[in-house]
Amino acid sequence: MHLAFLTPEYPNPKRPEGGLGNYIRKISLELIQRGHRVTIFVLGSKQADVLDQGIELHYIKQARFHWRFHRIKFLRTWLELIQQLSDAKRLKKRVLRTDGTKIDLLQTPNYKTPGIFLCHNKIFPVVCRCSSYQPLLRSANGHQRSLSEAIGDWLEARQLIEADAVFSPSEFIAGVYERFEGVKTVLIRTPVDIAPVEQDTLVYKQHLEGK
Numbered sequence: 001m002h003l004a005f006l007t008p009e010y011p012n013p014k015r016p017e018g019g020l021g022n023y024i025r026k027i028s029l030e031l032i033q034r035g036h037r038v039t040i041f042v043l044g045s046k047q048a049d050v051l052d053q054g055i056e057l058h059y060i061k062q063a064r065f066h067w068r069f070h071r072i073k074f075l076r077t078w079l080e081l082i083q084q085l086s087d088a089k090r091l092k093k094r095v096l097r098t099d100g101t102k103i104d105l106l107q108t109p110n111y112k113t114p115g116i117f118l119c120h121n122k123i124f125p126v127v128c129r130c131s132s133y134q135p136l137l138r139s140a141n142g143h144q145r146s147l148s149e150a151i152g153d154w155l156e157a158r159q160l161i162e163a164d165a166v167f168s169p170s171e172f173i174a175g176v177y178e179r180f181e182g183v184k185t186v187l188i189r190t191p192v193d194i195a196p197v198e199q200d201t202l203v204y205k206q207h208l209e210g211k
Contacts, residue, residue, distance in 0.1 A: 007109065041060060041094060044060065116159045127167065128160050
């Protein structure tokens, strides 16, 4: 099968962190070992096509607004929403012109709705993975959401509703979406990485020893 992923992040030597990016890379390497073709579409600062141990990476340049606009408080959240929708449009355009074997299945994260315009594309099914819920996070931080953030939350819920299937690695998050959005979410736990880890204690000795 030809499997594809959308993601706003992917680990690299300069930025190896990121739970979503690392999950996608680990799963992709496992899928390749099982004979599948994997293509990942990543939002980034520039256009590029890269091969990572058999994983086909396509970087799509994100929409950017001049930093001065982001300093205007009432514009900031609206610019984030506009960028989110523009990025989703760019991803759709790039995914639909993929060369070679057609995509059999595409997975998108719920966060920032990168797959909102690919639902009902009539070429391949879209599966949405839910690992967070923005209204809950804002509530925990005591943040009252703006109108643009409310629209973003609505778009996130619409992507779930329009997707062909929805799953979550978290029983808690699955319950939250079913309770607040009425979306039935299948629980699929992420496989545990059982590879041995060598603990590097140097950072603790340098900065925390004796404290």
